[in-house]
Amino acid sequence: MQTTTQDVAVEAFLPSPRPVQLIDPTGAEVTQEGTRRPYAMPTADRLQDVWRHMVLGRRFDLQATALTKQGRLAVYPSSRGQEACQVGVMRSLTTRDWVFPTYRESMALVTRGIDPVEVLTLLRGSAHCGYDPMKHRTAAQCTPLATQLVHAAGTADGLRRRGEDSVALGFIGDGATSEGDFHEALNFAAVFDAPAIFFVQNNKYAISVPLSKQTKAPSLAYKAVGYGMACEQVDGNDPAAVLAVMDAALRHCRGGSGPFLIEAHTYRMDAHTNADDASRYRSGDEVTAWLDRDPIARLEAYLRARGLLNDDQANAVRQEAEALATDLRDRMNVDPQVDPMSLFDNVFSQSTPQVEQARAMVRAELDADQEEGR
């Protein structure tokens, strides 16, 4: 008689055969067929709320891109086009849940309520992290790929051990799923039944390398199955579907059934960062085709058709977005105050003689500069 390692049928872990979709690109409601779980349309106020945050998020993103062109940000990885993921995920979580973001999640962090200027500190170049991770339950944005997922797995396990009813969610891109740390994180989370959600934004490219050169798997969601983890794939440009799948994942994790992986199929509308030349590896036609799947327009069409959004409400949100952009521009146009002496403050919690010698040297240099009026 054959038994599997764990006495659980593989079927329990498989994702839906096609990405879950609740609203199609024209804004029409989609009937659910063949999905692994029932996914219900989120309530009207949640959809209105997500629409508002997507409009704000996109305006923030465009402003950040503009700040790069003005030399105010060293670099900016845009998430324009990925609003349904960035906003949908954050509006599903509570403030008790932990988030482990990458460099691309600026919009998600702004949606979380972190001051946009603090969010952009890393990319502005005045410090490695501009906000307090403990206060916001939001780790510093992570640049080395996939390393944050192992942290998310550990935090999730800690939450479980403490009996907290919260989850740790880690964002990751399609390319970074090839990193060893991705696999170790999944395995750890699964083995320890940790309430972790791994949210893969499959935006089709890792800088210039397309998904087809990254993996032969039929879906990145399937990677969870091998670790004994439940998973789902979702249309990452459908905000309603992202909310519904996030709800399912949260129920799963909070109910003590271990981690959950979500693959969101989306597209990166802009280049990887302003330093990248996307015309070298993808066609304009491909980008244009994705314009038709815009998450904001899609939800807007759905809401308007049902009388859940009118011109006045839409204009009010757009004005709010303009105000956010103006405020951000004004505050980012002030040169940040960076104190060289702050360099020495947090290398160790208890400083070392070497650090203190270096501190004294720089202090003396600065004092000498000041005396000479430099």
Place this chain on the structure above:
Amino acid sequence: MTTLEAPAATQTLTFSKAINQALRDAMAHDDNVLMFGEDVGVLGGVFRVTDGLTKEFGEERCFDTPLAESGIVGFAIGLCYTGFRPVVEMQFDAFAYPAFEQIASHVAKMHNRTNGSVSLPMVIRVPYAGGIGGVEHHCDSSEGYYAHTPGLKVYTPATPEDAYWMLRAAIDDPDPVVFMEPKVAYWNKADVDTSAPGQPVGEAAVRRPGKDVTLITYGPSLAISLKAAAAAAEEGWDVEVIDLRSIVPLDDRTVMESVRHTGRCIVVSEAQEFAGVAGELAARITEQCFHSLAAPVLRVSGLPLPYPAPMLEHTYLPGVDRILDAIERLQWDDEPDLTHHGVQS
């Protein structure tokens, strides 16, 4: 109307183009040379160092891999078993750390572990160090980790000519070479003669002769050392600047000859000073030139801190002033002043 001409042997190249040309020439010369890594294909690498190689040699010879540094280096080891000479690109210094296990446990030791039966003629290209306003994890000086690992050669060219010829030598070398490319030098331009081999690897270059003080440096710190030497000349010090070119192997002869001649020495490097390459040099010089030294060997280095955010890197990096200060501290009078060395008199 011009006819097709063979490319001139001497070309004006940027440092990054010189590496590109070296790869091109090595790949044309030997079909076993493969170039791979993240974004090195269609995009030509994030610094465009591999620009056009896929077009010229095809996807079989210059290709994008899945995003996994450990995988890239481990894969290269496997290719060596079958006679290839892989050149791999680590996108940035700090992103080679996922591959460190492969590099330290396998690349460096394979020849030794197999009693000399397996050779790994691979080159691991690492754009490294700072001075370019990069965000965190893009500016590490990681040469010390590699230099401390027996079994690895560690080259760090500072000029376009060295970039070309040292990479050609690294690819030809039967042993693994970690090829450290100072990012800050990528845009420097100079004439490169691609028909005649440059100075052999393993020999340091005297970039500026002088008789009062020796500055020993390499890679990212050469430019600032030359600047400091020029500034020191205005104050009457005749400073000699030595560019190591390769850290492993290290050219003791040129270093010691210079120090015996000047009697005073400062090692300039961007890496933090503690337990690093600069300390190794200071120790060797003390051992070999003790009787010629008029002052302790000093180090001017990056600070003992994680590499800071871009707006603070000018405070972190050793600059002309710190080098000039060190020159002043080299006990030019008869009263030794050791207060700067943690020794209270």
